[in-house]
Amino acid sequence: MAALQLDLLGGFQLRDDAGTVLTLSNKKAKALLAYLSLHAGEAHSRDKLASLLWEDRNETLARHNLRQVLTSLRKVPGLADGLQADVDSVMLAPDFIASDVLQFEHLHSHTQPAELSQAVALYQGDFMEGFNPRSFSFEDWLMEQRHRLRENALSAMNRLLAHYLASDEPASATTLALRLVALDPLQEPVHRTLMTLYARSGRLAAALKQYRICRGVLARELGVAPEAQTEQLYRDIYQQRRQPATTAPEPVPAATNTQAGSRPTQAEARPLPAATTSGLVGRRQEQRLFVSALDACQELACGQAFLLRGEAGIGKTRLVEEYRRLARTRGFSDHQALVLDFGGQSGYDALADLLRSVLQLPAVTAAEQVRSSAARLLGADTPEQQALLIDLLGLPQAPDLRALFDAMDNTARRHGKHHLLNRIVGTLSQQQPLLLIVEDIHWADAMTLHYLAQLAAAVSTNPALLVLTSRVEGEPLDPDWRGMMQGAALTTLDLGPLAEDEARALAQQFPHANAAFVQRCIARAAGNPLFLAELLRTADDDDAAAPHRVPDSVSSLVQSRLERLPPADRQAAQAAAVLGQRFELATLRALLDQPDYHCGNLLTQRLLRPDGEAYLFSHALILDGIYNSLPLPRRCALHGKAAEWFQPRDPIRYAEHLERAEDKHAASAFLHAASVQAKAYHFERAQDLLARGLRLTNEPQTRFELLCLQGELAYASGETAASLNAYQQALDYAETRAQRCRAQLGSTDALRILDRYEEALQALEQACQQAENEAEHAQMHYLRGSILFPLGQIEACQKAHSDALAAARRAAIPQLEAKALSGLADAYYLQGRMVSAYRYFDQCIALCREHGLLRIEPTNLAMRGLTRFFQNDLTGGLADSEQAAALAARIGDQRGECIARNILTDLHYFHGDYVSASTQASQCLQLSRRIGSKRAEVDNLYMLGLSRITRDPASDGLALIKQAYTLSQEHGVLRYNGPMILGTWALAARTPAQRRWALDEGERLLSQGCVGHNYLYFYAFAIEVTLRDSQWDEAERYADALRAYTASEPVPWSDFISVRARTMAAFGRGQRNPTITTMLQRLQIKAQTVGLQLDFPGF
Structure with a gap:
């Protein structure tokens, strides 16, 4: 009997002989055990297994990882006895583990029903369903097994289904057929079998529904109609179900393409069931279309977005209420939110309200509640998404997530929230179909509209529907917004006035009104249901004159109703109107100075309706009517009093x-409100608040502060030109030295990013004349060093960053200190002084980790990795760079990730892992083009070319290197990377003349002064070229040049390259004495220890 049971069909579960589940948390351990179990009794080489599971790692790291996984497997109770491993191979003992896969494979080919039934019962889902191995090689094997086993399962199920049909077992046949179409929805004969089984059992509606499912799947997946046999079966079943006076219609075409905004034709619309009859008057076509969408959403597991558009009072909200009722009757979970024109509290917006409803969170929610909800929904190890969800809900960030959230840039936060919305909709809609409703989007700001577009895209691929409502005037869904929907469809329904017969039907709900009055009201309302209902309500008023007069507008109606209210309620209604469409009772009481006031009369008069613990005006037109009734002085006074209430509560x-x-x-x-929003990284909302502030004042001090913050936010959002414009405008309002310094420093930084270095230095000089404190001096020196770096002014760059470091330490500002340390490290790197550069990078990283400066860390961590490599610590360099790439990706720092992957390309190349080098270069090339960095694009082009041509001399590697050189010339960055490119050109060139030209041109560029890494790489490449061509004197000359360049601060890597070059040259000339051979042996051992892939030809 097997010691363990491993179930892989439908997931992964390992159990002991007592049935106890044994936990394996490591994914690679699961992958290895699954692979060995399917090949039990076979020995597999360690190299093969390491490559299968860690193809993206070099051989040493992959084998190390394999050893760790084997160690973790041996710790599983009972498993150590079955694992047999030696220094070269690994094997799982035969019959040690019983596997459902092996049992299934033994049974599925049988012809007897009993064995087939066992095989079908064993197949609980796809092989290792939901498993992500994070290895392309293993995934290829996994998909091959998954496809093979699925086909075998389908074959077994079809054979068993044929048996059930032949032996007249309809219940078993139906159950199995449902499993078959769930596993392979394109098996049209099985759909027909189900239709027949349903029809024979009298379930005609289920049979017709199965036809619609079949038709929809074929249309969506293959773009074809059902076969003629299926269509005929549908007609036959329909004839059985038809009413006496009904003729069976032709089947609906497999793919219909209704234009957005159009009404369905009679043939397309499905008749509503009797249960849909309600108090709603009219809108039958809109209801039919929505019912059809509900059915399609359930059948096809994908939804769509609707826009209900119409004038105020036309009945959008009433139709939405009916949509919610229809959705509930079909098992949907419905959630609604409202966009407010005025009076919404901070943290209360439509998206946050919608998410609270979807996630079943209370209106007052703590960050820990959100984290718990996110962990249940998305998994425990999701700190980034937890932080983003907390922010979407408008809550203060959790302390332990603050540094991570702060480190993300604006783009990363936006993209992360998009992904989060997709996950929430996708996960929850799989549990229960969703109906999401957002009303009054004509008042939505740009940020809310952005997220609504993302929701529209999300519902299109999940069992969910999105309904938006808007007035025609101000409807914001322009072509740009529709472009953000990522190709999802939007059906627009324009709600027109009620027809006269529909208006009469509405009037019947008001039996006390006499016929003549009703007719005048219908004529006056002109088909607007809100106006008509409000007019008809006047018939219930205790006013004998009501039947003889008809108000001209909703506003007149509201005014009339206000006049009939007691004075206290009239004042309360007006104060509430000042607060906006939604308000809290405590706020209203404060405005009225009546702590015991209740809104009972306002509710009775249908001016308000409850909304949780708050109140909403029953319609925006009623709010407008009350608000406009206020005299201007009274209105301003109430707003002033409301401002006093909100000052400490809501900026x-x-x-x-x-x-x-x-x-x-x-x-x-x-300005203050914008600052609060900016600190929460809500830059779009902060920018809107700043624009509103700028429209209100010409006072210089306030305009200066508004414009400076506008410049800061534009800079943080990547809108550098807009940032420069704001700072230059601010300079016009600067009145003090500190203000002029601040504006000039902001302008300097923007000009630096725009590569306008001369203008940047001019602006910086003007800032220097105004600087008064250490923080200003630290920023000033740092900017100077950052400008001088790309200009190649090495000594001045180094001095500027040294001054910046001293000033930052005196000012005790860790962020400026970290930037200065980074700048100093760059300056030393510029000079090729890699040991000193490493020291400053290391100090910078320590400071970042001490103060949680995650935004500064990735780039510097990657550079520390590169400088570790130059100290012959290749393993440490790889570890730093991989960690930097992961951290940069996590916080959305695309520039930092690009630098880290560029360094990984170099290190993998020198390690001899050309596959990983090519992979990193390709990824980095895409990143560099995405962020528009031509310098990074050039770096990755030539390293991609070198990696390819090293692996395959017939590849396009040399063409890529030449392309890189051309781009470097065009963009004026030859001093940064020109000699390195030429060094790789010489390595890849096929003729001696080409190699000679590349080396000569590289030396010419070096003589003009270049960034330090050019000297190290170029001389190393030149040594390889000349050693390969047996040019011993030239090899020694390049070795001497390399040693001379690093004489002021020796670099261990370049020293090794130089010694090897001289020793190899001596060996090549025929010097085979013990001194030379011993030295070569030591060099070879050293290269292997470090991990350098270097040739020692002839030795």
């Missing part, structure tokens, strides 16, 4: 009420 509402109160401090309040 945005404080500013908005001051604006409506026409208070002179409103602009400063918008």
